[in-house]
Amino acid sequence: MRKLFLILLTFLLIFSFTAFANADEIKIGACIYRFNDAFMLRFRNAMGDEAAKLGAKIEMADGRDDQTTQNEQIENFIAEGVNVLIINPVDRMASQPVIDKAKSAGIPVVFINREPASEMLDSYEKAYYVGAKAEESGIEAGELIAEYFKSHPEADKNHDGKLQFVMLKGQNGHQDMILRSKYSVEAIKNAGIEPVEIASAIANWDKLQAMNIMNGFAMSIGPENIEAVIANNDEMALGAVEALKNSDYNKGDKDFYIPVVGVDANASALDAMDKGEMLGTVLNDADNQGKAAVRLANALASGGDVKSIGYEVTDNKYIWIPYQKVTRGEKK
Amino acid sequence: MAENVSKTKKLFTVGGLVVLALGIILYFAKEPLGLNRKIYDLPVFLILIGLGFALKGFMSKAKSEDDLDLGSKSFGEFLTNNAILLAMLVLVVVICILQPRFMQIRVALDILTQSSTKLIMALGICFALLIAGTDLSAGRMVGLSAVISASMMQTATYANRFFPDLPQVSIWIPIAAAVLACMLFGALNGFLVAKYEMHPFIATLATQVIIYGACSLYFDMPPNNSQPIGGIRPDFAQIGQMRLFQGIYPGFPGISILIPISLVICVIIWFVLNKTVFGKNVYAIGGNREAAVVAGINVFRNIMFIFILASFLYGIAGVLEAARTAGATNNYGNGYETDAIAACVVGGVSMSGGIGKVGGIVMGVLIFTVIQYGLQFINVSPMWQQVIKGVIIAVAVAIDLTKYRRK
Numbered sequence: 001m002r003k004l005f006l007i008l009l010t011f012l013l014i015f016s017f018t019a020f021a022n023a024d025e026i027k028i029g030a031c032i033y034r035f036n037d038a039f040m041l042r043f044r045n046a047m048g049d050e051a052a053k054l055g056a057k058i059e060m061a062d063g064r065d066d067q068t069t070q071n072e073q074i075e076n077f078i079a080e081g082v083n084v085l086i087i088n089p090v091d092r093m094a095s096q097p098v099i100d101k102a103k104s105a106g107i108p109v110v111f112i113n114r115e116p117a118s119e120m121l122d123s124y125e126k127a128y129y130v131g132a133k134a135e136e137s138g139i140e141a142g143e144l145i146a147e148y149f150k151s152h153p154e155a156d157k158n159h160d161g162k163l164q165f166v167m168l169k170g171q172n173g174h175q176d177m178i179l180r181s182k183y184s185v186e187a188i189k190n191a192g193i194e195p196v197e198i199a200s201a202i203a204n205w206d207k208l209q210a211m212n213i214m215n216g217f218a219m220s221i222g223p224e225n226i227e228a229v230i231a232n233n234d235e236m237a238l239g240a241v242e243a244l245k246n247s248d249y250n251k252g253d254k255d256f257y258i259p260v261v262g263v264d265a266n267a268s269a270l271d272a273m274d275k276g277e278m279l280g281t282v283l284n285d286a287d288n289q290g291k292a293a294v295r296l297a298n299a300l301a302s303g304g305d306v307k308s309i310g311y312e313v314t315d316n317k318y319i320w321i322p323y324q325k326v327t328r329g330e331k332k
Numbered sequence: 333m334a335e336n337v338s339k340t341k342k343l344f345t346v347g348g349l350v351v352l353a354l355g356i357i358l359y360f361a362k363e364p365l366g367l368n369r370k371i372y373d374l375p376v377f378l379i380l381i382g383l384g385f386a387l388k389g390f391m392s393k394a395k396s397e398d399d400l401d402l403g404s405k406s407f408g409e410f411l412t413n414n415a416i417l418l419a420m421l422v423l424v425v426v427i428c429i430l431q432p433r434f435m436q437i438r439v440a441l442d443i444l445t446q447s448s449t450k451l452i453m454a455l456g457i458c459f460a461l462l463i464a465g466t467d468l469s470a471g472r473m474v475g476l477s478a479v480i481s482a483s484m485m486q487t488a489t490y491a492n493r494f495f496p497d498l499p500q501v502s503i504w505i506p507i508a509a510a511v512l513a514c515m516l517f518g519a520l521n522g523f524l525v526a527k528y529e530m531h532p533f534i535a536t537l538a539t540q541v542i543i544y545g546a547c548s549l550y551f552d553m554p555p556n557n558s559q560p561i562g563g564i565r566p567d568f569a570q571i572g573q574m575r576l577f578q579g580i581y582p583g584f585p586g587i588s589i590l591i592p593i594s595l596v597i598c599v600i601i602w603f604v605l606n607k608t609v610f611g612k613n614v615y616a617i618g619g620n621r622e623a624a625v626v627a628g629i630n631v632f633r634n635i636m637f638i639f640i641l642a643s644f645l646y647g648i649a650g651v652l653e654a655a656r657t658a659g660a661t662n663n664y665g666n667g668y669e670t671d672a673i674a675a676c677v678v679g680g681v682s683m684s685g686g687i688g689k690v691g692g693i694v695m696g697v698l699i700f701t702v703i704q705y706g707l708q709f710i711n712v713s714p715m716w717q718q719v720i721k722g723v724i725i726a727v728a729v730a731i732d733l734t735k736y737r738r739k
Contacts, residue, residue, distance in 0.1 A: 035552070035558060036548060036551070036552075036558045036661075036662060036663070037558070038558065038559045038560055041557050041558050041559060045557070199711065201711075201714075202714065206663070207560065207657055207659055207661070208653070208657055208664065211657055212446070212708075213708065215442060215446075216705065216708045216709055219433065219436065219438065219439050219442055219709065220431055220433050220434070220709045220710075220711075221433075222433065235560055238562070238659065239657065242656075242657055242658055242659075245573070246573070247585075248585075266559065266560065266562075267490070267491045267492030267559065267562060267563070268492075268560060268561075268562025268563060268659065270491065271490055271491065271562055271563050272562075
């Protein structure tokens with residue numbers, strides 16, 4: 001018993017030393033919904049680099065796609081005494097308890113990537129959101145398709161003037177999935193083309209699932225009847241490309257080509273675009289989002305001016321980072 | 333009875349010939365009648381089915397002990413015993429009516445292609461089931477093997493290479509590395525089960541978690557940092573994407589290389605299970621472990637070999653998945669073990685060990701894939717697909733258990 005007590009005491013001492021060692025350094029606690037996500041990875045790298053530049057300490061926790069796990073991690077961060085939280089919620093609709101926790105601890109909280117409802121953000125004056133307007137990614141993906149359709153008359157395979165497309169959607173209920181699906185179609189409409197959805201399916205952002213589903217569509221609908229594939233992200237777009245290649249489409253022959261668009265601009269998508277297998281993608285600017293989030297968090301924690309961080313803060317709550325269209329030949 | 337038997341033989345032969353004739357007529361009539369877009373390749377299927385039945389009737393004439401009894405009492409039994417198969421046939425007919433495009437040769441070939449990796453998985457996992465165990469680590473091994481093989485098989489010009497300085501190595505090195513890594517974990521499975529008599533459920537659960545963690549660590553290594561692996565070399569992708577006999581007649585999509593690969597593996601596993609001492613030992617250990625020990629079977633060595641052989645097959649499946657999709661993430665293979673177990677069970681492999689045939693497993697995998705593919709084909713919601721899948725598993729096992737109780 002005494003031995004145990006001694007061991008505990010030693011641990012406590014070590015802990016308190018490390019805790020007080022850098023008392024005046026700003027500590028940022030960042031909760032990421034899942035580490036294993038290509039987009040969040042770029043986001044994390046950008047945050048880490050920016051924090052190092054600003055001399056702040058950033059700790060990141062992997063929520064493993066589970067809100068309960070993330071809530072525990074948030075509590076741990078608060079108990080640890082971080083000065084500011086950056087939260088990438090697992091479930092954006094479950095953000096109210098997170099805001100309440102931050103509020104009662106009196107620390108500012110910056111949400112990233114997944115936007116909590118505005119009434120949740122409004123309930124705490126030190127709650128912010130850094131992200132991209134998801135509808136913008138949908139609009140730009142739709143515009144990519146519309147531009148292609150207009151400049152390539154042969155893309156209208158059945159010559160009816162309408163655009164028969166297939167939609168591959170992300171995880172059900174995800175904000176990006178809802179808005180990207182909706183606004184990509186809107187954008188095609190706004191460009192003066194009538195879109196006709198001949199099939200859509202949920203492929204959970206996943207290449208393998210998208211490939212199997214698209215394979216099925218190629219068989220049941222026939223690639224000759226599909227005029228465009230719109231995917232909510234690049235991985236699914238790439239899965240669709242593999243399935244189309246399996247039906248001898250998108251292999252370089254102009255007569256056997258279906259324009260495929262995605263969102264994210266990841267390395268594999270850029271590679272596929274260079275090979276002419278994929279039409280284009282939309283870049284969700286993780287670098288600038290990560291930078292903005294850390295700068296905002298740093299300013300909030302150190303009592304600095306949020307207006308001087310180099311990003312425009314709208315409504316005293318939001319920083320919007322615009323999306324960028326990427327097509328063949330313009331590697332980033 | 334004998335009269336009855338010869339009647340069924342006649343039924344098969346005559347019925348088969350009728351279907352065959354119908355198929356041939358339709359084959360030549362569909363162009364002039366303008367049915368091309370309505371029945372697609374149905375005539376070809378009819379010809380094949382007709383041929384099959386006619387041959388079956390003809391063959392059973394030759395050896396009379398293998399007869400088919402269609403007496404009224406046994407007919408009911410026949411129906412319940414083959415309920416899943418019959419349900420599948422009904423579904424196929426319904427799908428063909430709803431969506432005639434289903435009657436294409438390329439669809440049948442696509443179903444066989446999608447069955448191939450599943451079959452390899454099922455053949456691996458059947459060993460664990462045969463000794464009354466299970467293998468929860470199978471799916472994660474697929475992921476591990478996919479990630480390892482894909483990580484070394486990227487083109488030199490790809491922007492985001494896993495190993496930026498790796499030369500263009502022979503494709504066999506990454507495949508060997510991937511499969512060996514799986515076999516290592518297979519050995520761990522076997523060791524835990526054989527040495528400590530741990531229940532395979534727990535042993536493979538532990539291994540599953542370890543593999544996923546290890547695979548994620550590997551996948552997260554800089555400079556890759558958990559990004560999906562892409563930019564796969566075409567020569568590697570060919571292993572999963574190559575098609576044989578492409579265009580031997582106009583419009584023939586070709587036979588995916590995956591089909592012959594899985595067939596070869598199937599034959600090898602059939603040989604191992606039926607013609608080798610090891611195979612007999614597997615059934616013996618599964619049937620009664622104590623008796624096997626008493627009979628002088630080296631249980632430790634056999635169990636080790638079972639799990640290593642199984643992991644070898646999962647490794648192959650992972651390599652094929654990576655090649656087929658020209659990419660990999662650490663999430664590949666997630667849940668494959670449940671599909672494989674389900675296919676085995678539907679194919680008549682007993683969960684209590686000792687019973688199961690390669691032919692049954694092939695049937696199980698095909699039934700499952702046809703149903704899954706067909707439901708997707710007519711756009712049944714994925715949620716309903718899950719429900720239906722679950723019902724199939726429950727019904728299949730229920731039928732199986734009543735069958736053995738009757739005996």
